[in-house]
Amino acid sequence: SWVLNTVPFYAILGPITALFSVYMIRTYHWFDHFVERWPGLRWQKVLVGGAALGGLIFLFPPLYGEGYSTVVEKLLAGHAQDLTDGSLFSVYGDDNVWWLLLLVFCTMMTKVVATSITVGAGGNGGMFGSSLVAGALCGFLFARLVNLTGLVVLPEVHFVVLGMAGVLAGVVHAPLTAIFLIAEITGGYALFVPLMLVTSFSYLITKRFEPYSVYTRKLTLKGVDVYANRDRDLLSRLDLHRLIDTDYLPVRPGTTLGELVEVFRHARRNVFPVVSKSGQLRGIIALDMVRNTLFDGAHYTTIKVRELMQPPPARLKSTDRAEHALDLLERTNSTALPVVDPDGTYLGFVTKANILARYRRELIEEGQV
Known part of the structure; x- marks a missing residue:
């Protein structure tokens, strides 16, 4: 005692x-x-x-x-x-x-x-x-x-x-x-x-x-973070460049409403980046934003995309990490966000689905090692 x-x-x-x-x-x-x-x-x-x-x-x-x-x-x-x-x-x-x-x-x-x-x-x-x-x-x-x-x-x-x-x-x-x-x-x-x-x-x-x-x-x-969160560690391995989706059809600020309707008819996406001739991202335009305007045939030649576009909820930079991208998608309650390079040039979109699919693939590969 x-x-x-x-x-x-x-x-x-x-x-x-x-x-x-x-x-x-x-x-x-x-x-x-x-x-x-x-x-x-x-x-x-x-x-x-x-x-x-x-x-x-x-x-x-x-x-x-x-x-x-x-x-x-x-x-x-x-x-x-x-x-x-x-x-x-x-x-x-x-x-x-x-x-x-x-x-x-x-x-x-x-x-x-x-x-x-x-x-x-x-x-x-x-x-x-x-x-x-x-x-x-x-x-x-x-x-x-x-x-x-x-x-x-x-x-x-x-x-x-x-x-x-x-x-x-x-x-x-x-x-x-x-x-x-x-x-x-x-x-x-x-x-x-x-x-x-x-x-x-x-x-x-x-x-x-x-x-x-x-x-x-x-x-x-040796570079092994023994206290790292496993999920964050897997996300940190993802390369944001490989997650960029480039099949979003860009439109010009000067595109008319009538031309935009034609783009909508042939597109697989409902979100479109508005890109200038120099490649700079000016904004985005979504089908939901212009749903009521689409049926206004009298203004097909007078209304331009620059009047309808809106700024994206957030922009991702090509230097950002996948972990930051997923966090930004969650905070803005978005399914996709545009990606630009440090000069503001449009590169494509990153979607939550792509990140999670790639994360799942990494998880499976790690389990097989």
Whole structure:
């Protein structure tokens, strides 16, 4: 169980684990970028990586293996002094706590380095287990330093558990996973409130500095938007030029009503762009606009299209995206809108039906991949 006077220290541990999570994410990807510079040097990577990893393990033996049985279990059992066994620090005995804390700090900071070297050299590894081990060391180090001040006595085992959850929440960007996973594997269900506090601080602060987790950051650098709306992503792939329908018959501003009636008789559409001789879009004229005027035969030669045309509800530019076009069609309650180039030259119409048909085709093709 936990006591109320330790809550301020939980609040302090959260930002500490957040900053440490940022360090782990950036270090891991720095090494990943460094290794990618030499894609063909396979045996050289293994040789250099193995030598570097061996040197780190020689200096800091707790780095060996996944670390849970060699580090986390000892900390949870309250046997932190056993971490120095087999290391250069063991010659100083168990009486000097500062050598222990130095080993803990160095192991904590180099755990991500060891993981990065292992993965970069072609070995098996990942940041999930490393986050747990480094987080446990972080929580223990914080609690032991506070206890050494003599101001308060913190339960170090509790902070080992909270450190694991905080760093995991920050590195993986999964606070709920961290809460329930750590509570399950450690049996620390009594620490649910402290777990929620530490993981919330860690996640929110880490996300402020690193918007993407250690797993999604590399995908983002390759141009994959992991948080993109699937529908918007599909719409963004559509090329507006390929959606332009050019079978709308244009008419001139000087076309008479009688000539317009003849155009209506042979047209398959009920909307007509009014285009000048230079190709500029002047307006549109729809059958519904002139339905009453069509039967006024006395004015077939006197009324011109320029007197009947109206501006379109909106104009699309050839540089617009399909997503914007669909949004404009919805907002204007239109089934089709004219498209012009940056100079105002008429290109054709884009219809809602064309966009949705093309979207459906993209959806089917994606499902078959």
